[in-house]
Amino acid sequence: MCLAIPAKIIKINKNLAEVESMGIKKEVDITLVPDAVKGDYVIVHAGFAIQIIDKKEAANIENYFNEYFDGQKH
Amino acid sequence: MNILMDKNIKYIVESLNKSRASDGVSIMEVCGTHTMVISRYGLRQIIPETINLISGPGCPVCVTPASDIDTILEITENYDISLFTFGDMLHVPGSKSSLYDKKSEGKDIKICYSPSDALNFAKKNPSRKVILLAIGFETTIPLTSVIIKRAYTEKINNFFIYNVHKLIPEALETLLKDEHVKIDAFLCPGHVSAIIGSIPYKSIAEKYRVPCVISGFEPFDILESIDMIIKQIKDDRYDVQIQYNRVVREEGNPAAIKLIYEVFDKTDSVWRGLGNIPDSGLKLKEDFLRFDAKIHFPVKKIKSKEPPGCRCGDVLKGIKKPFECKLFSKVCRPDSPVGPCMVSSEGSCAAYYRYEKLKA
Ligand code: SF4
Numbered sequence: 258m259c260l261a262i263p264a265k266i267i268k269i270n271k272n273l274a275e276v277e278s279m280g281i282k283k284e285v286d287i288t289l290v291p292d293a294v295k296g297d298y299v300i301v302h303a304g305f306a307i308q309i310i311d312k313k314e315a316a317n318i319e320n321y322f323n324e325y326f327d328g329q330k331h
Numbered sequence: 332m333n334i335l336m337d338k339n340i341k342y343i344v345e346s347l348n349k350s351r352a353s354d355g356v357s358i359m360e361v362c363g364t365h366t367m368v369i370s371r372y373g374l375r376q377i378i379p380e381t382i383n384l385i386s387g388p389g390c391p392v393c394v395t396p397a398s399d400i401d402t403i404l405e406i407t408e409n410y411d412i413s414l415f416t417f418g419d420m421l422h423v424p425g426s427k428s429s430l431y432d433k434k435s436e437g438k439d440i441k442i443c444y445s446p447s448d449a450l451n452f453a454k455k456n457p458s459r460k461v462i463l464l465a466i467g468f469e470t471t472i473p474l475t476s477v478i479i480k481r482a483y484t485e486k487i488n489n490f491f492i493y494n495v496h497k498l499i500p501e502a503l504e505t506l507l508k509d510e511h512v513k514i515d516a517f518l519c520p521g522h523v524s525a526i527i528g529s530i531p532y533k534s535i536a537e538k539y540r541v542p543c544v545i546s547g548f549e550p551f552d553i554l555e556s557i558d559m560i561i562k563q564i565k566d567d568r569y570d571v572q573i574q575y576n577r578v579v580r581e582e583g584n585p586a587a588i589k590l591i592y593e594v595f596d597k598t599d600s601v602w603r604g605l606g607n608i609p610d611s612g613l614k615l616k617e618d619f620l621r622f623d624a625k626i627h628f629p630v631k632k633i634k635s636k637e638p639p640g641c642r643c644g645d646v647l648k649g650i651k652k653p654f655e656c657k658l659f660s661k662v663c664r665p666d667s668p669v670g671p672c673m674v675s676s677e678g679s680c681a682a683y684y685r686y687e688k689l690k691a
Pocket of ligand 1: 640641642643646653656657658659660663664668669670671672673674680
C-alpha cells in the first residue's frame with residue numbers, strides 16, 4: 258500500500274492539481290508539496306502528491322511503471 | 332523477461348560478483364514494495380549466494396496487531412458507523428472474524444483509495460458517523476494529518492480516525508537490539524524516506540554499524556543499492572546513502588514532517604511480532620482528540636490471539652523466511668490466508684508465494 262506513482266502536473270487549482278499519469282488524468286491533493294508548479298512531476302500516493310521528482314528522471318520512472326503494471330496483468 | 336539482458340543490470344550483477352561478500356551479509360529490506368520487486372524479478376537468485384536478502388516489518392497491514400483488528404471489529408459490531416479502510420485490511424483475520432465477514436453481515440464498510448474519500452463522505456452525510464482506519468508509515472501519515480486539519484478547520488464533527496500509524500526508524504532500532512535477528516545492513520524504504528529524508532537513519536547507522544541505503548523501486552535501483560551496501564561494508568563505512576535521489580532529499584519533505592507534528596505526538600505502539608516499541612506510534616494532540624475513534628467508540632477489551640500456527644511475527648522480524656512456516660502454501664495461500672503476511676499484497680508471504688514458491 259506504499260506503492261506510489263509518478264504523475265505530471267497539468268493544472269493547479271488551490272490545493273488540488275490535475276495530473277496525468279500513463280495517459281490517465283486525475284485530481285490529486287498538493288497540500289504536501291507547496292513548491293510544486295505546473296509541469297513538475299510528482300510522486301502520488303493515495304490521492305496526494307508527496308514529493309516532487311527530479312525532472313530529468315521522471316520519464317524513466319514512468320517507463321518502469323508502465324512495464325510494472327503491464328507485467329502484473331500476466 | 333530475463334532481466335540479465337539489461338546491460339545496466341548485468342553490469343551491476345558483475346560488480347556484485349566481483350566484490351565477493353565473503354562472510355555472508357544479511358541485508359534487510361524494510362518496505363513491502365521492495366519485497367515484491369525482489370521476489371517478482373528473482374533478484375535473490377541473480378545476486379551472489381553470500382548475500383542474504385531478508386524481508387522486514389515493511390507492510391503496514393502485517394504489523395498491525397490482532398488486538399487492533401479485534402477492537403475495530405468490535406466497534407463495527409457495537410456502533411452504527413461507516414468504516415473506511417484500504418482494501419488490504421479487509422481480509423486480515425482478527426481473533427474471530429475479519430472486516431470482510433462484517434461487511435458480508437451487512438456492516439457499512441467501505442474501501443477507500445484516498446483518506447480524503449472518508450472525509451468527503453462524512454461531509455456529504457452529516458448524520459452518519461464516519462471512521463477512517465488510519466494505517467501506514469510515514470508515507471501515509473502526512474495524508475491523515477492533512478485530513479485531520481481540514482476536518483478541524485471545517486468543523487466536521489461526524490468524522491473520526493482509528494489510528495494505527497507507525498514510524499519506521501524506531502522499529503529498525505528495535506530489530507537491531509534483538510539478539511535473535513542478524514542484520515548487517517538496511518535497504519531503506521524509498522517513499523517513507525521521501526517524507527523523512529535520510530537524517531533519521533544516521534544515528535542508527537553509526538550506533539549499530541549498519542550501512543543504510545535508501546533505494547528506489549526498479550530492479551536496477553535495488554541491485555545498485557545492494558552494491559552500495561557491499562562497498563560500504565568492504566570499506567568499513569556505516570553511512571546513510573540515497574540511491575533513490577530522484578525523489579529522496581536529505582531533509583525529506585519538510586512541509587509534510589511539519590504537518591505530522593502539528594497534529595500528532597509520538598507515543599508507544601504495539602507491532603505484530605515486534606511487540607511494544609517506545610515512540611514508534613502517534614497519538615492525536617489534545618486539540619484534535621475529538622477525532623479519536625478509540626475515545627468516542629469505546630468497546631470491551633477482548634483477549635486477542637494470533638492465528639494458530641502462523642509465524643508472521645518471526646517473518647516480520649526476518650528470523651524466518653515464509654517457506655519455513657509449516658502452513659506456507661499448504662494451508663496458507665492468498666485465496667485462503669491464515670495470517671496477514673499472506674493477506675496483504677505487500678506481505679512477505681504473499682510475495683514469496685506469488686513469485687518464489689517453485690524456487691523453494
Ligand atoms: S505462510 Fe501464512 S501462516 Fe505462515 S507465516 Fe505466512 S501468513 Fe502466517
